[in-house]
Structure formats: structure tokens, C-alpha cells
Amino acid sequence: MRVMVIVKATAQTEAGVLPTEELLTEMGKFNEELVRAGVLLAAEGLQRSARGVRVRFGGGQGTVIDGPFAETKELIAGFWLWQVRSIAEAVEWIRRSPFMKSDEEIEIRPVFEAEDFGPGLTPELRAQRDSRLERIARN
């Protein structure tokens, strides 16, 4: 399965304060671990919201609103895409990250996979698969 690991913004990130050399080195090592484990799919840091915009839709119109945006804790500062076998595995990985020493909160969300969308595994095929698994389990 895949997960998106969401790093929330802080007053620091919103102020455009760049991470210290020490933190960058630690983060680099952590990312290397993820790469070596075949887990890391993608990783990006987002610039502060002052550099971004929002497009608010309504009444057939899209209005552009310039950042910065107020609710810091709801803003995203960066994300990873990981390939893991379970949410628990993602949790275990994040415990090994530099975030362990911080006060921050990281959110982990599963990505919709092909199977979740339904087509591809018709009800007939699903039934076929399940009955085969059942027969194997009984033997």
C-alpha cells in the first residue's frame, strides 16, 4: 500500500526560516534509510504559504486569494509518499525520523489504490478468488 506522510507547517516554516544544517543532515540520513529500504517513493518540501495562492470557487467563479494563510496548524509544509505494508509500518518509520525529537504532529494517510476503485476485480472474480482462498484455508 502507499501512504502520504504529511508534515504540517509551524510558525518557523511559515516565517520562511530554513532548517538548520544539523536537521538537514539528519533528514538526509533518514531519507537515505527510506531509499535503502525501498520505501521512499517521493518527497517534497513546500514553500511557505506566503508564496502560494488559493483559488476559491463559487457561483461559477474562481477567485484567487494570495497567501499567507492564517491557520498554520492546518497548512502543509511538506510530504512524503511511502510504499509500506501497513499504517503501522509507516508509524514505525516516522518514529525513526528526526521528528522524534520535536513537538510536531505528522499525519499519515493511505492512498487510494487501483483495487479501491472497484473495476478490475468484478464481483464474479472477487467471489472466485475468495472461494479459492477459502478452499485453500480449509485444506
Add this chain to the structure above:
Amino acid sequence: MAAPQVQRAIDAVWRIESARLIAGLARLTRDVGLAEELAQDALVAALEQWPVSGIPANPGAWLMTTARNRAIDQLRRRQMLARKHAALGAELEMDQEDSHMSVEAGADDEIGDDLLRLIFTACHPLLPTESRTALTLRLVGGLSTAEIARAFLVPEPTVAQRIVRAKRALREAGVPFEIPRGAELQRRLASVLEVIYLVFNEGYAATAGADWMRPPLCEEALRIGRVLAELAPAVSEVHGLVALMEIQASRIRARCGPNGEPVLLLEQNRAQWDRVLIHRGLIALARGESLGEIRGPYLLQAAIAACHARAATPEDTDWVYITALYDELVRLVPTPVVELNRAVAVAMAYGPAAGLELADRLAAEGALRSYHLLPSVRGDLLVKLGRLAEARSEFERAALLTHNARESRLLLDRAAACAPA
């Protein structure tokens, strides 16, 4: 922490740590089977203690220390029984060294080498293929017997037996725990890549219509492949295999139609292709090609897959380059199937007549006599050349050769469409 949460956390730690743990222990004990037992013992200890003491800050180190102590105890016990042997003196010294070594002392290189040794051992060519795949998924992937059984849709006892026999075979053959050298390395590497790609195809090629896809198997194979690419970054075929798998996996969502029928590459909705995986595949391909070696079969297949991945629409496909790649591939892997794929590419690049010439040559050779795709391809090319009567009989022949009911119907439809107006 509540019990089920701890259990899940310990499972996750196992998934992350078990391969390295077993690898490190295998170096100590020189026996992969024993290494796994010791690792499992450490896991049992963790299951007993961690719910009470909490998960340690460095779970990998904890497991390694626990297992290592047990290993040293066992070795000492064996040594006490065989005290007469002179060689033992040296072994005992080595053990004393090991027991004083701090767990963190293992440099990353050492751990990496151990993991590489483990991968080579699990994929040893003396083992039958199913045993290699089961052993690799178990020791390197950290999957349980039940998970492997479920993934391959075989009974659990069958998988358990395969793994037991595999370990015994390795022990009895005295397979050394090492990274092969020289000419042996090429052969052993080919075996490793074969195992990984086999696992991948088990999940990928099982398209709906006859069976169903099993993406988790593709994910396992990809993950092991990526690990290998970091352990052996100077081997271009490893990057080639990873690139091929990433790009093929990028199409999983597009390969099935709404009724579960397989959708051919050229008919797939490219908006459903996973761009993250394509991006990764192209990077892996570049990594492999940048090593400057002559491209091997995996790298060539990856390059072909990349041509499709880069094309926004089927019309944008660089068939001329694909043909050149097949020209190279056919020299390395001169099988009729590769020749047929080449004929298709030639037709797309240089016109149906050129492709048909190659297909006709294959038909004359007779090697693909019972392969439905040969008449199917010939039928296709004959249609493009306006030779409808011949095309019809080719499609009818193909329909008879295929085992898949749905495909047979499609081919008969195509035959009917060739009927004279």
C-alpha cells in the same frame, strides 16, 4: 499501549528489521536456517517483553543483541562438546571478539554486504524456483508463511515445506554465506533478478479475465528490487530490472477494463498511468544506462517500456527506437516471442509489409506453432495490407489456439469483421 497496537507495532518492526537481522546472524552462524531460528527467538522475546517495557528506541539493535547472545551461547555449547578440535581455539577467539563488539559497530557497508549475501543465498540456483521465491519473500521480504501462501494462492503447509526443504538443501550443500565472485557472480546475479521478476510477474501478469492481479506481490518485488539497487548500484541490470518493474507497475490501474477484461497497452487510458512510478522508472533507467556498460536484457526491456511511458498518446510512440532496442534484445535473447514482438515494432515503424515479412519467417520456422499471438499478429498486419481473406483465416486459427474464452471471442469477432462486403 493497548495490546493490539503493540502487536501491530512489533509486526511493523519485524518487517523493517528482520532481513538485516537474519543477514547479520547468518554471517555469525554461517547457516541461514539457524539464523532465521535465532531471529525468530528474538522476536518471541520481543513479543514477551515489549508490551511491558515499551518498544525500545532502537528496536533493531535490541533484536540483534538478543539473538546474538543466544547464538554465542549455542556456539559455546557446541564448542564445549567438541573441545578436542584445534580449530576451535580460533573460533573461540573470534566469538570473544564478537561478544565484545557493540551492536552499532557494524558499519552500514557491513550490514549492506550481509543483506546482499542473504539475497544471493536465498536465490541460490540449486534450489527449485518456487523454493527460491518462497525463501526470498520470507528471509528478505519478512513475509510470514501465511502471507506468502496467500500471495501465491497455495496452501500454507506447502509453502512451509518448501522453506524447510530449501534451508536443508542449502545446509547440506554447504553453500557458503558470501557474495559470489567473478564468473560465478554473473550467474548468481541472473538467478536473483529472475526470482525478483518472477514474484513481480506473479502479481502483474495475472490479468483479470483469466485470473486477477495481485498488486501486493508487485510491491514486494519492487521493494526488494529497490533494496538491491542500493546494495549493488554498479550493476546496470539491477537498475534495468527496477526500471522495468516501476514502469510496468505504473500501468496496473489501466490494465483492466470496467468488466475486468484486459486492456492492451496501445488501448489503455494513459491518464491512469501512475506518473510517480513512471518518473522513478525513468530515473532507474538513466542510472542503469549511465554506467556505460553494454545494455543487458532487463535494461533493454526497460528502455522499450520507457518509450511507451514517454508517449502521451500511442501516436507519439517512438517505434523506430523501439525497433532498434528490439534489434539489440533479439541478439541477447533470440527467442521466438522476442522476435515476434520485434516484428510488431518493425510494422509500426516501417510499415505492415516489413513486419509481415518477419512474422512470416517466424511462422515458417514453426517454433510458435501453438502460440495464438503469431497468427493474431499476422492477421492484424494482413488487415492493414488489405488482404482480408487471409487475415480472416489467421484470426480464426488464433481463436482456436488461445485458451482464454474472452480472447477467443475477440479474435472470432475480428475474423467476422474481415468478411467480404
